Amino acid sequence: MEERGEFFVYHLERRGNSTPPAVPTGGIEALKDRLSLSLAGTKVRRPTDHGPSRDPLPAEIAVEKRRLDPGGRRPFGFLYDGYDLMQIAASLLPMEESSRAHLHIIFTNQLLGTREEGEDRYHARVCVLGSPSLISTSGMVEAPAKPREFYILKRSLEALGMGETAEVEFAREAGARFLDHDDPRMEEAACGYALQAVFHWIGAEGFCGDQGCRLFNAHWQRELLAAQVRGPVPGVGLAPEAGVMPEPGSEPGSEPGPEPRFEPGSEPTLPTDVPLPAIGLCRCHLEQLKRWKESAPITFRL
Amino acid sequence: MTLFHPVSEKDVTRAIVSGFMKQFEQYVESDLVIIGAGPSGLMAGRELALRGRKVLIVERNNYLGGGFWIGGYLMNKVTLRAPSQEVLDELGIPYEEAVEGLYVADGPHACSKLIAAACDAGVKFANMTIFEDIVIRDQRVAGVVINWTPITSLPRQITCVDPVALECTLVIDATGHDACVVSKLEERGMMKTVGFGAMWVERSEDLVVEYTGEAYPGLIVAGMAVSTTYGVPRMGPTFGGMLLSGKKAAEEALKILEGIKTA
Ligand SMILES: [Zn+2]
Numbered sequence: 001m002e003e004r005g006e007f008f009v010y011h012l013e014r015r016g017n018s019t020p021p022a023v024p025t026g027g028i029e030a031l032k033d034r035l036s037l038s039l040a041g042t043k044v045r046r047p048t049d050h051g052p053s054r055d056p057l058p059a060e061i062a063v064e065k066r067r068l069d070p071g072g073r074r075p076f077g078f079l080y081d082g083y084d085l086m087q088i089a090a091s092l093l094p095m096e097e098s099s100r101a102h103l104h105i106i107f108t109n110q111l112l113g114t115r116e117e118g119e120d121r122y123h124a125r126v127c128v129l130g131s132p133s134l135i136s137t138s139g140m141v142e143a144p145a146k147p148r149e150f151y152i153l154k155r156s157l158e159a160l161g162m163g164e165t166a167e168v169e170f171a172r173e174a175g176a177r178f179l180d181h182d183d184p185r186m187e188e189a190a191c192g193y194a195l196q197a198v199f200h201w202i203g204a205e206g207f208c209g210d211q212g213c214r215l216f217n218a219h220w221q222r223e224l225l226a227a228q229v230r231g232p233v234p235g236v237g238l239a240p241e242a243g244v245m246p247e248p249g250s251e252p253g254s255e256p257g258p259e260p261r262f263e264p265g266s267e268p269t270l271p272t273d274v275p276l277p278a279i280g281l282c283r284c285h286l287e288q289l290k291r292w293k294e295s296a297p298i299t300f301r302l
Numbered sequence: 303m304t305l306f307h308p309v310s311e312k313d314v315t316r317a318i319v320s321g322f323m324k325q326f327e328q329y330v331e332s333d334l335v336i337i338g339a340g341p342s343g344l345m346a347g348r349e350l351a352l353r354g355r356k357v358l359i360v361e362r363n364n365y366l367g368g369g370f371w372i373g374g375y376l377m378n379k380v381t382l383r384a385p386s387q388e389v390l391d392e393l394g395i396p397y398e399e400a401v402e403g404l405y406v407a408d409g410p411h412a413c414s415k416l417i418a419a420a421c422d423a424g425v426k427f428a429n430m431t432i433f434e435d436i437v438i439r440d441q442r443v444a445g446v447v448i449n450w451t452p453i454t455s456l457p458r459q460i461t462c463v464d465p466v467a468l469e470c471t472l473v474i475d476a477t478g479h480d481a482c483v484v485s486k487l488e489e490r491g492m493m494k495t496v497g498f499g500a501m502w503v504e505r506s507e508d509l510v511v512e513y514t515g516e517a518y519p520g521l522i523v524a525g526m527a528v529s530t531t532y533g534v535p536r537m538g539p540t541f542g543g544m545l546l547s548g549k550k551a552a553e554e555a556l557k558i559l560e561g562i563k564t565a
Pocket of ligand 1: 215
């Protein structure tokens with residue numbers, strides 16, 4: 001396993017330093033221009049669009065180009081087409097690392113979205129799995145829905161023009177119940193999504209129905225925390241209550257199912273019927289990983 | 303014996319007319335014309351004037367400051383996130399820390415200090431003045447066409463007041479959500495905007511600052527106009543973002559002006 005720096009910065013440098021440099025005519029600058037044009041073209045203008053814009057403004061291209069520089073500022077907030085971004089990233093992978101023998105996982109703070117078949121709009125995603133696999137840190141915050149109380153409070157305070165204050169206040173009080181940007185628990189959650197990428201890579205089934213398993217497809221922040229972060233998470237372990245329908249409104253992310261019911265003041269409960277191996281997988285998926293480990297072409301520790 | 307020195311009505315009129323005309327004539331040509339005297343426009347104007355640039359800010363209202371006087375629910379407290387309190391320090395505006403990283407200041411105090419800072423730096427204003435059109439020369443924005451605000455509320459038959467044109471090297475669109483200058487270019491088919499984006503994230507001030515810059519040769523977009531131009535996710539009032547966007551607009555403008563000088 002190798003930990004590398006920012007994906008685009010790393011591969012641009014690597015291409016520039018190889019002999020002969022693996023860059024098109026016009027050199028590294030031409031490659032950067034081409035990349036920033038395609039990157040700006042993967043921005044999704046409206047969630048109801050059928051694809052990314054493909055027709056970026058000059059300033060949008062300039063911002064993407066600055067992101068290709070080491071140490072450049074990397075603000076986030078726009079939605080990018082996850083599969084398009086994956087394709088652009090794949091185009092930078094060197095031949096010797098493009099085979100199935102390599103698994104590339106890119107962590108990004110860009111918000112990623114996909115519009116799957118049958119969906120009428122783009123949905124924000126935490127990860128988009130493939131080659132390479134993309135895991136979005138802003139997606140961890142924005143894709144799974146926050147507790148309903150958050151949206152209710154936010155809407156009422158926004159009507160008073162105090163949305164900003166509300167958000168800070170709410171995040172402080174209820175921080176334990178959802179991930180926020182720069183949340184220290186994000187690293188732990190990222191491990192879980194990296195595991196999802198590993199399972200996708202070995203060709204195993206996508207998601208797990210077990211709420212305590214790392215492979216659980218979380219639609220709510222509480223579900224994400226339950227599956228990915230071991231720690232006091234209020235309300236974890238309670239079965240989803242049928243009939244308690246949330247009002248997702250305009251919040252990002254896929255349409256969440258019923259939110260696990262939360263009783264204020266209740267002690268954090270972890271699922272008792274589920275073994276909790278250190279790695280955080282359910283028994284079935286842990287077995288699968290062990291079986292695969294025996295036949296795997298590479299060695300790793302569990 | 304009266305308290306005030308005796309002056310005639312004609313002297314008063316003469317003083318107003320000559321004072322106005324002198325400035326008007328001087329500012330028929332300037333380095334920069336900024337449209338909109340809200341927080342981003344004022345901030346950009348101040349920074350540029352401090353660096354010796356000739357700056358005129360056009361404001362359609364009589365009053366300057368835009369929405370910076372009041373916060374939410376007509377309550378005159380404004381909130382800013384770190385690091386924008388550094389701008390408050392710079393302008394000598396008192397504030398308190400509400401929660402970690404969030405600061406609250408008095409709207410009237412903050413706004414009046416910012417206006418005064420722009421004036422002190424040497425910015426001149428054309429208030430009660432509307433932006434009507436852009437001047438384009440060699441595929442560059444090279445000036446603006448302005449008129450008196452009152453003509454917009456007069457009956458058609460007496461609005462036969464032709465506008466006048468001002469020339470400048472750069473124009474900054476700081477007109478808020480309307481993005482008036484950008485819209486004019488769009489109307490003429492010279493550029494297109496993205497329009498307001500969907501709300502994906504809770505915060506997007508960073509993006510407003512990052513995308514502040516030249517949107518068309520000779521035109522810089524600042525403040526909320528950035529959101530309209532690039533489809534930055536909708537957000538509530540974020541004065542910190544506006545102030546920092548104004549600063550960035552000034553930096554970008556200086557780079558362009560330097561480039562033109564050396565070219
Ligand atoms: Zn499982």
